[in-house]
Amino acid sequence: MGSQPEMHVVIVGGGIAGLATAIALRSPSRRITILERSRMVREVGALLSLQPNATKIVSKWGIDSFLAAAEPMPDRAFRMFNTDGELVREMNLDKKQFGADRVMYHRQDLSLSLKNAAVCPDLPGSPAEIRTSSQVVSVDCEGGIVTLESGETLRGDVIIGADGVHSAVRTAVLGEEQKAIPTGISAYRMLIPTEKLGNLSAPKKLLDPLDPSTTMVIGHDRRVIMGPGRGAKMYGIVALVPDEKMAETSSSDSWVEEGSIEKLREAYADFPAWLHEIFVAAPDIGLWQLRDIDPLPRWVRGRTILIGDAAHAMLPTQGQGASQSIEDAEALRAFLGASPAKEDVQAALERVFAARSERAGLIQKYSREQARPGTDAASKEVKLDPGQFMKYNCDYEGAADWEERQKRGEATV
Numbered sequence: 532m533g534s535q536p537e538m539h540v541v542i543v544g545g546g547i548a549g550l551a552t553a554i555a556l557r558s559p560s561r562r563i564t565i566l567e568r569s570r571m572v573r574e575v576g577a578l579l580s581l582q583p584n585a586t587k588i589v590s591k592w593g594i595d596s597f598l599a600a601a602e603p604m605p606d607r608a609f610r611m612f613n614t615d616g617e618l619v620r621e622m623n624l625d626k627k628q629f630g631a632d633r634v635m636y637h638r639q640d641l642s643l644s645l646k647n648a649a650v651c652p653d654l655p656g657s658p659a660e661i662r663t664s665s666q667v668v669s670v671d672c673e674g675g676i677v678t679l680e681s682g683e684t685l686r687g688d689v690i691i692g693a694d695g696v697h698s699a700v701r702t703a704v705l706g707e708e709q710k711a712i713p714t715g716i717s718a719y720r721m722l723i724p725t726e727k728l729g730n731l732s733a734p735k736k737l738l739d740p741l742d743p744s745t746t747m748v749i750g751h752d753r754r755v756i757m758g759p760g761r762g763a764k765m766y767g768i769v770a771l772v773p774d775e776k777m778a779e780t781s782s783s784d785s786w787v788e789e790g791s792i793e794k795l796r797e798a799y800a801d802f803p804a805w806l807h808e809i810f811v812a813a814p815d816i817g818l819w820q821l822r823d824i825d826p827l828p829r830w831v832r833g834r835t836i837l838i839g840d841a842a843h844a845m846l847p848t849q850g851q852g853a854s855q856s857i858e859d860a861e862a863l864r865a866f867l868g869a870s871p872a873k874e875d876v877q878a879a880l881e882r883v884f885a886a887r888s889e890r891a892g893l894i895q896k897y898s899r900e901q902a903r904p905g906t907d908a909a910s911k912e913v914k915l916d917p918g919q920f921m922k923y924n925c926d927y928e929g930a931a932d933w934e935e936r937q938k939r940g941e942a943t944v
């Protein structure tokens with residue numbers, strides 16, 4: 532073998548979870564292959580936040596220059612308004628509170644930065660090889676063998692299932708299919724070039740595309756979340772609608788389905804006119820039905836582990852999906868160590884599950900709780916408090932520290 536890498540890690544899925552793991556596991560003693568079914572040319576056009584629990588982790592990976600290319604925007608405040616435009620809550624997101632910033636990215640930019648860091652030959656450890664158009668159809672979890680749609684097989688010492696909410700690896704790990712559950716909520720998604728928002732009638736406290744903060748406008752079972760990204764060149768909007776109030780059918784799998792402006796406006800008919808002006812400024816509208824999964828009884832079988840949405844898909848109401856994926860990547864790095872003996876792989880993966888699953892499961896549950904209507908049907912009094920779980924979510928210093936807290940009984944709300 533000489534100086535050849537000894538351990539082969541096969542990652543199924545090149546989303547944020549898979550790419551982050553390829554960076555976290557870089558080591559001269561490991562060879563990393565990512566198998567991605569798409570051609571990785573199109574990422575969903577939407578903003579995404581990394582929460583302080585995740586930005587703390589990535590700041591230790593030596594990839595700041597890659598992330599800087601993604602034009603990160605630290606988010607300074609979260610403000611919540613009722614449909615009369617009255618401020619009902621304000622949360623300061625100052626770095627001092629949680630030890631790191633909450634940072635907004637364009638999904639495409641973050642994915643590209645992570646991909647560039649994963650394959651860069653100049654960073655320490657071996658760069659990952661990414662094989663696109665490589666759909667995995669089955670996994671022998673104990674044997675460490677993945678089979679591609681083409682019939683080709685690959686053998687890995689560790690197999691990481693980062694293949695998202697409709698994971699094929701999950702079926703292999705659980706021994707049965709556990710389908711993603713429609714949550715009864717769909718999301719319209721818009722990205723508007725900032726210059727198109729210049730002359731709208733929205734009060735500045737509600738729409739200031741240059742102000743690095745997140746604004747939520749909430750009325751009963753609908754809410755709009757908006758804020759700037761990509762160096763304030765784009766303004767991102769997500770409008771949640773209960774499925775029964777949808778005037779169109781949002782489907783299943785696709786994160787890139789088109790929505791209709793007329794149907795969106797119908798669903799938000801009782802929201803203020805200035806909000807409709809913002810909707811109308813959007814060049815196009817995406818629509819997708821939000822799905823999550825119940826906490827899984829296991830993430831590990833043999834030398835295979837699930838991470839990211841494959842392990843704990845959650846509603847986006849706390850913006851923790853990508854951040855939890857980054858926590859998974861860090862836990863793998865912490866417990867796989869420099870390079871465990873091949874016979875110790877399963878124990879290391881079980882340690883990841885033990886440190887991570889309860890926490891990820893609670894965050895899934897909190898995300899469902901945060902999806903409940905924010906007011907009673909007939910009232911404008913907002914009951915929802917987005918800060919309710921922030922301390923639990925963000926006060927995180929990595930899997931080894933969490934394991935210690937678990938032993939001391941301190942890993943609680």
Ligand SMILES: Cc1cc2nc3c(=O)[nH]c(=O)nc-3n(C[C@H](O)[C@H](O)[C@H](O)COP(=O)(O)OP(=O)(O)OC[C@H]3O[C@@H](n4cnc5c(N)ncnc54)[C@H](O)[C@@H]3O)c2cc1C
Pocket residue numbers: 543544545546547548549566567568569578579580581582665666667668693694695696697698699718769821838839840841845847849850851852853854855856
């Ligand atoms: C409306 C909305 C807003 C969100 N906002 C935020 C936010 O602000 N902050 C946040 O942290 N999270 C947010 N999320 C969630 C976040 O995007 C995901 O949790 C996160 O991207 C998890 O990534 P993943 O890599 O596990 O899955 P995915 O991003 O789904 O990646 C899985 C990858 O695996 C590939 N794949 C699938 N099957 C196979 C196969 N059989 N073989 C090979 N490859 C395969 C797919 O092509 C894909 O590239 C949001 C989600 C939604 C729906």
